[in-house]
Amino acid sequence: MRTFRTKKETQTEIGLQKLKGKTIGYVATMGFLHEGHLNLVAKAKEQCDVVVMSIFVNPLQFGPNEDFERYPRDEKRDSELAEKAGVDYLFYPTVEEMYPEEPMMEIRVTKGTDVLCGASRPGHFDGVAVVVMKLFQIIQPNKAFFGLKDAQQVAVIENMVRTFDIPVEVIRCETVREEDGLAKSSRNVYLSDEERKLAPQLYQTLLKGRELIQAGTTDRDKIISFLTSELNKFSLGKLDYTDVLSFPTLNVEKQLTGEVIIALAYQFKQARLIDNVIVRVGEEL
Amino acid sequence: MRTFRTKKETQTEIGLQKLKGKTIGYVATMGFLHEGHLNLVAKAKEQCDVVVMSIFVNPLQFGPNEDFERYPRDEKRDSELAEKAGVDYLFYPTVEEMYPEEPMMEIRVTKGTDVLCGASRPGHFDGVAVVVMKLFQIIQPNKAFFGLKDAQQVAVIENMVRTFDIPVEVIRCETVREEDGLAKSSRNVYLSDEERKLAPQLYQTLLKGRELIQAGTTDRDKIISFLTSELNKFSLGKLDYTDVLSFPTLNVEKQLTGEVIIALAYQFKQARLIDNVIVRVGEEL
Structure with a gap:
């Protein structure tokens, strides 16, 4: 595995690989790698000749009261994990390398940011869009692999690719789960024993919502009422x-059609968990 | 010359050329081609293996009271001129092909748009940025050729390339001029005989401004006062x-350093002319 600190080295080396006809798979991360990231690398290796990972904690997507400074960083551990997973090139730039001057323009995500987690994080997805746009231009991957755990991020990136005709195929990768269905997350360690026992019910509830749709219910309000009442039955958290x-x-579509996401965020004492499932309306049970 | 109507055909064919190691030169136009455009094609042919031109009248960069509908279009004439000039691929999409759905995000140019012509055209350069971003992603040129007549457009595009790390080299091409120095423009035909006689003085005045800087004047206000008083002496127009x-x-920098633009817009009876010169402070006379 080779590690690059500069955009220029990265562009040059990947450009050479592309001229040789190699396909480039790309996994964007903020580091502190876990199984979810390594699963993305494995998918990229299956589908592409060369796998590039970036590790960059992007200040633009943190709000003023969020934890940019405290966000965990461990280059040595991450490099070892990336290399073992089979990453060919690791792009590990500084903030100065990525943002050498005050930007002259910005991307404003005008749709799909006032819902789900976006509602409580104004500007967050604008910052995601800018950094992913830059990383796509630097790395120029054929395919970029994103985990569906952060489904709103996947949505924003897919919408950006379509809006600006970026020649990248976004590959949605299924959320990695514990055996009991709980979505893997670094935040799961903050759950108490009791909370941990309850937590898989979140996913089970999403699956019940999916079954309703698969059984023919297309009334959005009905499904939300069902989910809300199920989730409010739980004795812990909120x-x-x-x-x-x-x-x-x-x-928001009152009558669901096409592909839909069923999503939730649930607050336990020390950890806020998110999860979702995606289903195509009309899909068979 | 091959003409493509769809993004997909364009991306596929240019992708093949790039895999063969060919360099791609690109000239973006809104059609109704004139000598300025053909000069850009000539420069592109000098520097690149394959020359792509796009013709697209971009609704996003027209204000509500501007002339999007009335903007002149003549595909047959333009195709002939492009082919004769040596264009290899002409990308000629419809509005529906370029904007098949309502955009989910937008680019906001936050610097350099409240000056020069941008001051009277709010949103104009946001629209330019979006369409050029899209065209750069579709065509993926190595070099893109823009005329310095529209210097503010060149500035916005250079800033966009830097801000988003787009792997395109922007090539600034000198303004094509009449023998007496008047910048070529389709609007020159609207000048009366008297106005046409006076018009080259605009460029002469810019050159005098440049001489001041070359002679060591770096006080911005001083140069603007000089230009204003010279330009207000003219008996016609405003x-x-x-x-x-x-x-x-x-x-805006009170003490000029580095590269600077001296620009003007001058209103004659039927035509508003713009012109500019670019000079590096400290450059020899």
Whole structure:
């Protein structure tokens, strides 16, 4: 594995690989790698000749009261994990390398950001869009692999690719789960024993919502009521939101059609968990 | 010359050429081609293996009271001129092909748009940025050729390339002029005989401004006062603006350093003319 600190080295080396006809698979991360990231690398290796990972904690996507400074960084551990997973090139730039001057323009995500987690993080997805746009231009991958755990991020990136005709195929990768269905997350360690026992019920509830749709219910409000009442039955924690939206446009549609996301955020004592499932309306049970 | 109507055909064919190691030169136009455009094609042919031209009248960069509908279009004439000039591929999409759905995000140019012509055209350069971003992604040129007549457009595009790390080299091409120095423009035909006689003085005045800088004057206000008083002496028409700014950042700097643009817009009876010169402070006389 080779590690590059500069955009220029990265562009040059990947450009050479592309001229040789190699396909480039790309995994964007903020580091502190876990199984979810390594699963993306494995998918990229299956489908592409060369796998590039970037590790960059992007200040633009943190709000003023969020934890940019405290976000965990461990280059040595991450490099070892990336190399073992089979990453060919690791792009590990500084903030100065990525943002050498005050930007002269910005991307404003105008749709699909006032719902789900975006509602409580104004500007977050604008910052995601800018950094992913830059990384796509630097790395020029054929395919970019993103985990569906962060489904709203996947939606924004797919919408950006379509809006600006970026020649990248976004590959949605299924959320990695524990055996009991709980979505893997670094935040799961903050759960108490009792909370940990309850947590898989979140996913089970999403699956029940999916079954309703698969059984023919297309009335959005009905499904949200069902989910809300199920989730409010739990004796621990508190429902933050649950919603059913078109995907990836994240539009509110009273009568569901096409692809839809069923999503939730649930607040436990020390950890806020998110999860979702995506289903195509009309898909067979 | 092959003409493509779809993004897909264009991306596929140019992708093949790039895999063969060919360099791609690109000239973006809104059609109704004139000598300025053909000069850009000639420059592109000098520097690149394959020359792509796009013709697209971009609705996003027209204001509500501007002439999007009335903007002249003549595909047959333009195709012939492009082919004769040596264009290899002409990308000629419809509005529906370029904007098949309502965009989910937009680019906001936050610097350098409240000066020069941008001051009277709010949103114009946002629209330019979006369409050029899309065209760069579809065509993926190695070099893109833009005329310095529209210097603010060149500045915005250079700033966009830097801000988003787009792997395109922007090539600034000198303004094509009549023998007496008047910048060529389709609007020159609207000048009366008297106005046409006076018009070359606009460029002469810009050259005098440049001489001042070359002779060591770096006080922005002084140069603007000089230009204003010279331009107000003319017996016909009316000065719209004249300004001296850093280039391509278009910042106001009281003490000029680095590269600067001296620009003006001048209103005659039927035609508003713009012109500019770019000079490096400290450059020899």
